[in-house]
Amino acid sequence: QVQLVESGGGLVQPGGSLRLSCAASGRTFSRYYMGWFRQAPGKEREFVAAISGSGASTYYADSVKGRSTISRDNAKNTVYVQMNSLKPEDTAVYYCAGRRSTVLVTTPTLYDYWGQGTQVTVSP
Numbered sequence: 001q002v003q004l005v006e007s008g009g010g011l012v013q014p015g016g017s018l019r020l021s022c023a024a025s026g027r028t029f030s031r032y033y034m035g036w037f038r039q040a041p042g043k044e045r046e047f048v049a050a051i052s053g054s055g056a057s058t059y060y061a062d063s064v065k066g067r068s069t070i071s072r073d074n075a076k077n078t079v080y081v082q083m084n085s086l087k088p089e090d091t092a093v094y095y096c097a098g099r100r101s102t103v104l105v106t107t108p109t110l111y112d113y114w115g116q117g118t119q120v121t122v123s124p
Helices: none
Strands: 004-007 010-012 018-024 032-039 046-051 058-060 068-073 078-083 092-100 118-122
Touching: 004 092, 018 032, 018 092, 018 118, 032 068, 032 078, 046 068, 046 078, 058 068
Parallel strands: 010 118
Antiparallel strands: 004 018, 018 078, 032 046, 032 092, 046 058, 068 078, 092 118
16 A cells, blocks of 8 residues: 655746655555646646656656656655646646556556645736
8 A cells, every 4th residue: 555645735926836745655666657647626637747666757748848847756755746837727736646557647547546635826
């Protein structure tokens, strides 16, 4: 069983930056593909970014590509997403998720473990 705890959300002005963190329990963190998703009110949960267990492979949704960087520190069992040039449409609850696999997927239902989410609000 893996437990995930996100942190780092908050209120930021348009054009600002935030770094979200996700701390994981367990000894096999490096075997998990990790992803970030977000869900705005009234909308479905959508893929943001993912990173392989080693950190060598990353993948981004078009909506955040060029503005976000996903990374991980396996020694600290933590995955991050740095988000820059934030826009009001980035406002959502952000979730990290884990999947014990070497295969990248962007479908939320294919991830095994989820955190509780952290709110990001982009507003003047």
